[in-house]
């Protein structure tokens with residue numbers, strides 16, 4: 324098939340491009356390189372099945388494709404808060420443009436949505452039926468509300484125009500090719516530990532997250548695209564850890580002498596997050612295989628090879 328991956332030069336997108344090229348599809352990777360980089364896909368450049376396009380999804384584009392994976396959007400709070408107006412435009416105008424393309428060429432289109440649609444959840448763990456607890460006017464809203472409107476657009480194009488859609492709600496995912504200055508917790512802690520710098524725990528570190536290794540995540544996205552359930556489907560690893568536990572684990576696995584220091588908690592930081600993956604288990608016959616320790620070891624090995 325001819326497959327478009329928007330945000331294909333980013334962390335998740337580049338791993339997805341790898342798998343699709345391996346499966347012998349013709350892959351078009353589209354990216355504006357805001358948080359992604361050519362380095363993430365340089366091993367694919369020159370492969371006749373792979374094509375790279377510099378483009379911004381807030382502008383329309385005409386292409387002939389059979390599948391669209393819509394991943395373009397900065398995912399780390401530091402990056403999506405850098406230019407919040409651009410972030411919300413990327414989610415919303417990007418969705419409109421990619422859905423318009425899907426409608427015109429009758430492509431199936433998958434949206435990379437997020438656990439952030441649940442906001443600071445009052446239901447735990449979060450099933451897909453939960454409508455969330457989201458602040459519409461806070462510093463995370465450009466991302467959370469942008470992704471919520473994108474889901475609405477996907478559902479309305481489906482109901483109104485019969486566009487063939489899939490929606491996955493991705494929970495915190497980590498692994499090789501995360502940007503070292505990305506600002507997300509796993510990359511921050513590993514880089515700090517390897518450089519012997521203080522490990523910055525925000526708040527008292529009692530907030531929880533559930534961390535999924537990238538290979539597990541990509542497998543679930545690929546399965547979602549090629550089965551009939553449109554979603555939304557939660558994808559993540561239900562193993563739940565406090566941020567303090569994560570810091571201690573990273574120190575242990577790197578053998579670092581770094582100290583843990585507490586810094587102020589950013590506003591609207593969700594207190595807890597854990598996916599209910601019953602639906603993914605049932606419809607995708609999928610569950611994550613890689614536990615936090617194995618995944619962290621692989622990620623630490625990757626960051627150890629980067630120049631300081």
Ligand code: NAD
Pocket residue numbers: 329330331332333334335336353354355356357358359360378379380381393394395396397398399413417435436437438492493494495496497
């Ligand atoms: P990332 O920042 O590494 O990748 C995003 C990619 O999109 C980058 O290559 C960036 O340059 C590109 N991009 C941003 N704005 C663009 C625009 N206007 N036009 C074209 N390209 C643009 O982040 P990621 O972790 O790989 O996330 C990929 C997708 O998955 C995002 O949509 C994100 O919201 C979603 N997601 C990720 C996680 C996670 O934990 N990694 C969790 C939930 C949802």
Ligand code: UDP
Pocket residue numbers: 399400495506507508509511512523524525526530532566588589592593
């Ligand atoms: N966090 C932290 N130290 C850091 C970066 C993040 O304690 O250096 C915390 C952050 O406040 C949040 C959790 O780790 O509670 C996950 O943050 P991340 O930005 O990775 O993702 P999100 O908050 O979007 O789940």
